[in-house]
């Protein structure tokens with residue numbers, strides 16, 4: 001794209017103050033800081049210009065309008081800058097995903113993980129694995145191509161297989177991460193469950209410190225699952241309130257009930273809320289799950305009734321007066337910290353990464369299991385392994401996944 005060349009183009013990469021005028025009329029639109037960034041060392045690899053305007057809506061609109069009237073100019077589509085950066089080889093696919101995660105990161109731990117991915121933690125590792133694979137492959141191909149020539153060493157297969165075995169071990173080690181990277185992206189899901197009127201919505205409100213759920217003195221007024229996102233000590237925690245989950249004759253509601261149950265049952269932790277005076281009416285569901293018992297409404301207990309303090313995982317609270325809630329929050333925060341235990345070394349943050357690495361490992365396993373004299377077979381499996389790593393970085397077979405990944409970007413940059 002070619003813009004009319006202004007008489008005084010700023011120095012590359014130097015901010016310059018320029019008066020912006022409407023093409024044709026010469027009306028002054030704004031005094032702006034202008035940056036001229038010639039490619040290829042730019043975000044997208046292409047020539048770029050930046051206009052830093054005074055932030056008013058009308059100023060921005062007027063300048064965009066004037067730009068839009070220039071031939072060949074149009075607003076970028078969602079994710080287009082990143083897409084171009086990817087297509088021009090400035091970012092590999094794992095970095096693009098890291099950038100998407102960075103934009104959506106809600107907590108500090110998510111931000112740090114996204115940043116590592118954006119800066120190429122997985123991409124660079126995958127590239128070095130691929131280089132080593134290609135090295136091993138070259139040994140085997142040399143063996144195949146020059147097998148009759150006397151000066152080619154007999155044992156090229158041995159070193160190639162040794163390299164493949166080392167690689168396999170590193171990849172398997174990477175995959176033994178208890179899915180912590182994916183977990184951190186998704187957050188810890190905590191379902192609040194228990195009999196009607198026990199105070200589940202009230203507790204959720206307390207925890208969220210805002211009026212997120214409808215609190216009502218009548219049983220079962222919350223229709224759907226209410227979801228609140230919390231940042232506990234830098235870790236993402238999603239609270240689900242299933243207060244309104246109850247049987248219904250309406251097929252639409254039945255479907256809602258079914259979904260609500262399924263979500264709550266898939267939760268990582270259940271807070272089972274009961275009224276402190278009416279303990280013992282739990283229906284036994286979720287027994288096998290990780291479940292904490294919360295005795296609510298302790299403000300209603302007669303002062304002489306000492307609440308039974310049970311061992312671990314049982315909390316005495318009042319959602320009304322807030323008593324005991326801080327202790328529950330602290331326990332949740334420390335549970336989240338244990339649950340994520342995220343290390344600098346976590347490489348896999350998406351199912352897509354895991355799948356590609358499993359495919360790589362499977363091909364390496366097949367290569368290692370091949371009979372020793374079957375060089376062609378070994379070479380083919382190593383090629384498949386390299387291809388799976390190429391897929392991970394978005395170098396090959398990307399057409400069908402690109403739209404899915406770039407659709408996640410809802411911003412134009």
Ligand code: GDP
Nearest residue numbers: 197198199200201202216217243297318319320
């Ligand atoms: P849910 O059906 O389990 O979601 O229960 P709600 O949160 O809607 O609460 C039911 C009723 O109990 C409401 O009238 C709340 O104000 C009341 N409630 C909730 N928590 C407490 C509490 O800790 N103490 C007292 N006294 N009342 C509470």
